[in-house]
Each structure stands twice: as C-alpha cells, then as structure tokens.
Amino acid sequence: MISARGRVFLALLLGIALLVVIVAFLQRRFGPHRSGLDNPIPIPAPPTPGIANPSPEPSQTPALEPPPVSTSPVPDVYPAPPEPSPANATPNPVTPPPAFVGTLKLIVPVAGVQPNQLLDTFSDSRSEGRVHDAIDIPAAQGTPVVATADGQIIKLFQSERGGTTIYQLSGNQKLIFYYAHLQRYADGLTESRFARQGEVIGYVGDTGNAGPGNYHLHFSIAVVSDPKRYWEGTNINPYPLLRNP
Numbered sequence: 211m212i213s214a215r216g217r218v219f220l221a222l223l224l225g226i227a228l229l230v231v232i233v234a235f236l237q238r239r240f241g242p243h244r245s246g247l248d249n250p251i252p253i254p255a256p257p258t259p260g261i262a263n264p265s266p267e268p269s270q271t272p273a274l275e276p277p278p279v280s281t282s283p284v285p286d287v288y289p290a291p292p293e294p295s296p297a298n299a300t301p302n303p304v305t306p307p308p309a310f311v312g313t314l315k316l317i318v319p320v321a322g323v324q325p326n327q328l329l330d331t332f333s334d335s336r337s338e339g340r341v342h343d344a345i346d347i348p349a350a351q352g353t354p355v356v357a358t359a360d361g362q363i364i365k366l367f368q369s370e371r372g373g374t375t376i377y378q379l380s381g382n383q384k385l386i387f388y389y390a391h392l393q394r395y396a397d398g399l400t401e402s403r404f405a406r407q408g409e410v411i412g413y414v415g416d417t418g419n420a421g422p423g424n425y426h427l428h429f430s431i432a433v434v435s436d437p438k439r440y441w442e443g444t445n446i447n448p449y450p451l452l453r454n455p
C-alpha cells in the first residue's frame with residue numbers, strides 16, 4: 211500500500227516527467243538545432259566565410275544527432291561540411307593506410323589517365339601553411355570523372371576552395387573519397403546514389419581555388435571513424451593506392 215506521502219511524491223514525479231516531455235517536444239519543434247532528417251529539403255550549403263578563415267568554425271558545424279527513430283548507420287541526408295575543403299584541417303601525411311585499403315583495387319578517377327601518369331603531390335604545400343593531403347590529376351576540361359570504387363554518394367557540395375565537389379563513402383563505410391574542382395556533376399547524380407566503380411559522376415573543371423584554366427581533379431581519400439562526420443577523416447595518400455591497385 212502506498213502512503214499518502216508516497217502518492218504525493220509519485221504525482222510530483224509524473225508532473226516533472228510530463229514537463230520534460232513537453233519541453234523536449236517544443237525544443238524539437240521550434241528549437242534552432244533541427245536535425246537534417248526533420249527537414250524534407252536538404253540543408254543548403256552554409257554561406258561561404260571570408261577568405262581569411264583557415265580553420266573550420268565550430269559554429270558552422272550543423273547539429274549531428276540522428277533522430278532517435280533512425281537505426282541506419284548511414285543517414286539519407288548528410289549535413290554540409292564546414293569550410294575549408296579540400297585540404298583537411300589536420301594534415302597527417304605519415305598516416306599509413308589501414309590494411310583493408312590495399313584490398314579495394316581503386317582505379318584512377320579520371321577517364322583515360324593511366325596509373326603511371328600520376329604524380330605524387332600529397333605532401334605539397336598549399337596556402338596558409340596547409341599540406342595538400344590529396345592528389346591532383348590534370349586533364350582536359352570536361353574529361354569524365356569516374357568513381358574510384360563502389361560507394362554511396364553522400365554529399366554534393368559547393369565549396370569555396372573545392373568548388374563543385376563530391377563526397378563518396380566506401381562500401382565498408384570506412385573511407386571517404388573526395389572529388390573537387392569539378393566543372394559539373396554527371397546528369398542525374400544525386401546524394402544517396404550508390405555509384406559503381408568506373409561510373410561517371412562528374413567532369414573535370416577548374417572551380418573553387420583551382421585557378422582559371424588549371425583543369426584538374428583534386429582527389430583525396432580519408433579514413434573516417436564516423437561516416438556522419440565525413441569531413442573529419444584522416445587523409446591518406448591516394449598515390450600508391452592508385453599507382454598499384
């Protein structure tokens with residue numbers, strides 16, 4: 211038998227629980243941190259910050275908590291990455307690729323370019339003390355860019371530095387392939403499309419900070435621990451992986 215005091219305590223507890231639920235509901239509905247999945251329209255790219263902005267602003271990082279109903283490890287809609295891209299904010303040129311990388315059999319992501327034509331530009335310096343952390347593959351304007359491996363296209367993003375870019379998540383969800391300075395996307399390319407290795411996903415251009423007429427594909431590979439934070443991976447050198455697939 212519950213005592214009168216116990217009943218009062220229980221009622222109080224229930225009241226508090228109800229209040230918490232109402233507050234949580236209101237925050238979800240009207241709060242500023244809406245999850246991407248609440249929104250039927252993909253989150254637009256953030257406004258490009260000033261050029262003198264070498265590091266990603268934490269405030270630009272969108273809310274990342276997946277909704278409680280989602281059980282899928284890969285959300286349908288990915289938030290926009292914070293600038294800057296393409297160079298990663300935490301360069302680590304000495305990171306050896308994980309063992310599984312060698313089993314991927316990557317192909318050169320530019321049509322008609324042979325592995326022995328590639329140049330290793332991974333450790334090259336870039337502006338503002340950054341390291342390139344990627345490979346540049348020169349090619350004529352409009353040359354097809356193909357998927358280096360099977361994997362889901364998770365983000366199509368207009369970046370200040372990278373221009374027209376694609377983020378692709380490897381089939382094992384451990385790597386991000388990043389394609390930048392594209393002239394344009396392949397017709398019909400959408401986020402969440404699963405691209406097969408060799409499939410045309412875009413065309414070589416000079417968008418972003420490539421420099422007018424400096425047509426090339428900027429291509430990087432990052433090891434990610436969380437596919438939802440796909441811009442935070444550790445870049446590994448694509449050169450040996452494309453050279454000796």
Ligand SMILES: [Zn+2]
Nearest residue numbers: 344345346428
């Ligand atoms: Zn580059």
